[in-house]
Amino acid sequence: MKVSLFITCISDALFPPIGEAMSQLLARYGVRLDFPKVQTCCGQPAFNSGYWDEAKASAKTILEAFDDSDFVIAPSGSCTGMIHHYYPKLFEHDAALLEKSRRLQEKTYEFTQFLVQVLGVTDVGAYFPHKVTYHPSCHGTRLLGIKDELMELMSHVEGMEYVPLPYAEDCCGFGGTFAVKMSEISGAMVEEKSQHVLETEAEVLVGLDMGCLLNIGGNLKFQGKPVRVMHLAELLYEGVRNREQTAGV
Amino acid sequence: MAKSDPEFLARLDRESREAEKRFIGNIAHRLGRPAAGPAPVHPYRGAPDFWASYELGTEEKIGRFMDNWRAAGGYPERIASMSGVPEVIARIAKERQARSTIRQNLPELASLQLESVLPELSHHAWNGRDHEGSLNICEQADVGIVLADHAAAYTGTIVVASSADKGRSVSLLPNVLIAVIPAERMYTRLGEAMSRVASIPAERFPAGVHFISGPSRSSDIENDLTIGVHGPGAAYALIVG
């Protein structure tokens, strides 16, 4: 079984610890990740801006990278959603690439979906003694329907206090190039989101999409607020290490 | 305003028939058809299948209707038989300090004999032949009394259709609306009332079919609810039986 990691461009360049956490966690379940280096970006920034030729150039690297994989896992509901929801549109006029994208679609999973739906893992044995809140990213929840998977995994983390985020389903205002093109609207949205995060008094904000977390985390930093922002893979991995260290592994 | 001009209307209708060909032709063309298509198969008609079997018992229906009517800001009451209706109307008229009533010109409502129960009030029945007069009476009346054609419990809705004897204004212009609803006309679903309306043949189809679910209301000022904006501010539903 070839299980490949689609790291996503944002985690590749900006957040390498996420890929490390995924590799480490999955190794504990007998999954040796494969990492095809020809991958770059799912193409979403260009696609969403309407530049489909440009998006195709980028998306083709993904089709190529994972053509012979059995499973593809990405630490992002948004990039996974791009493959599931928009590749059929992007390649609708190219039969060969459309067929490739269809095959990619059926084997690509967002990280928590892979853990819960494919491996059947809901308790990774993590211990994480902190107050945590969660921002459900729009694409992951609305396009992919991730909801129960994350909650299932979180509910088994020991020592953790989970505080629901008020207005959790509201968009954080990231929206890719929207944050730059319509910066004032996006700014107002992220400020409101940060306010809700701060209301929970959580030490940690966890999520499944680094675009949104880059946005909310960047605004919290801008405001000088010491909330730690983590991808769920990082939180689980840190929790597993906490447990292993206590057990003296 | 000048009187209706048949010649002018005939000209508009001729123009309309010409314009229709182009208008519908364009739609058909856009949809990839040379001309307007034949009747299509209509596979998704009405509510989802499971809904057709949703059926409440008589008491449940009445209870549900009353809850909904009350929640909408109306006043529901249950009355055992038609003979109990006049005294309830008399009570309402007194509470509301009414001086006059207008009712649909129906035998069921005439038999209430409001003239003898409330002799100090002036009472009127709708008269379709006297357009101006009836409208003025309605506009001056404090209470409008109608007999519901149908009612639906699930949404707390009554249906009142217009006719020569059933002016639309009766349920609209007075400040207080009293709807008398024979229990046997109460259905569970809105759709049951709708299909009964739909089954009326074209030549007898009423010009106005009004579904009423409570008093007139608005939330247009700071989302603050106001009752009685243009229509009746007090809506009574008297369920009989």
Added chain:
Amino acid sequence: MSKPQGSNVKERARTALQDEFLIDAVKFTTERLKNGKKAATAEHGNWEEWRERGRQIRAHTVAHLDYYLSRFIENARAQGVHVHFAPEGKDAARIAMDIAKHRGAKSVVKSKSMVSEEVHINEAFEQIGIESIESDLGEYIIQLANEPPSHIIIPAIHKNRRQIAELLSKEAGETLPPETQVLAGFARRKLRDKFLEADIGLTGCNFGIAETGTVVIFENEGNARMVSTVPKIQITLMGMERLIPTWDDLEVMATLLPRSATGQKMTMYMSGITGPKRTEDGDGPEEMHVIIVDNGRSLQLGDPDFQELLNCIRCGACLNACPVYRHIGGHSYPGTYSGPIGAVLTPALNKNAEEWHDIANASSLCGACYEACPVKIPLHDMLVYLRNRKVERGVTAPGEKMAMRGFKMLMGSHAWFERAVKAGQLGQKLLVRGGVIKSRIGPLGGWTAYRHIPALPKKSFREQWTKVTAEAENSFKPMTDEMKSRMEKIVQSRAKGGH
């Protein structure tokens, strides 16, 4: 056709964002409407089934619009309705004016109609000296303020009671206190007189029922009933796509529309009007006209990306759900319709014209609109399609085009991607302070005005891969048989064409 006035969406939004009351008012009310819808749909149950049925009915009707519209026309005429056709907005205004002028009408009372906003009917009547008065309370308020509606359902959502009291006081000639009951009471008295003296009642149309030629109007105030009961002439403006085949289908729309719009089980009134008053009837209009309006709608027919736009039932739920609308209000959008539906409908009805080009950018594509839509219109997808059409037409900002060319080069091959990341790691040194970038130079400006950017780490993930995979090996545990068989089953089911 209206045009965006001077400024673009971004500039209008900037003004709105600074108007604290406006934003508070819009947030407060959309929040209430959103919660109302949530409660009403939960209480009703099986919402997804109803939604899907609503979509099916609307999609079917639009796909056979030529047939259903013909049936509607035939049945309406049989009941004595004079039917007219308006390929463009100005045609609708012309026909309505013709009717009014020929009879020497002096005044018109109107109930709420978005199409009438689209075709600017009030201005048309005013020009020929006919008074045209809005009778929906919210519409009346904004008519006095000389503003367009900023919400499909709550037109004066952006006004507070003090502003409203001021407007109505001017009309009353005395100072009215800012109390809802008093203000509404004044409007009732004032408008009651208008209803009684008006020559023409003008209404919109929520649905046209093909099988009987019936015009269906949903409302709470009773003003649409007034408009269609008292004046001698009734003119109804109907968007050509407003149809449903049968009364049975109306049950589905009556289930979806009020719950989605205001969280009500039913609006207080739903009227089915089928032709003018019968000869023996005592009230109702003597003459009834229905003007069927295209005004850009037919452009969507046969367009696989946009035909579904015509399924819209104008409930406003997408506005209430939209985080962008909540922050900038309806007047930031050009055109008659605001919020997500407006962002798509306005350019679509106007042939995707260049001057509307920035409106589709005012969305984070979060999909809340689609989730809220009672007939499942994928507005978030359509916004992307609109952006794509702009690019295909070459209507793009020069900077953006350059940036995207750069994107194509860097993301088109991993070698270039790696080089770019490397260059960033080295080049950022001038900008990084305390592990973050705060600079507002160039394209970063919009981002860093609200956020810091974390510095690129010294090594990207791919540069660390060899080390990462070697270290993970230390924690490797063999896979359980159960997991193995789960994975194999999944792969096998794919080979069979299943999922």
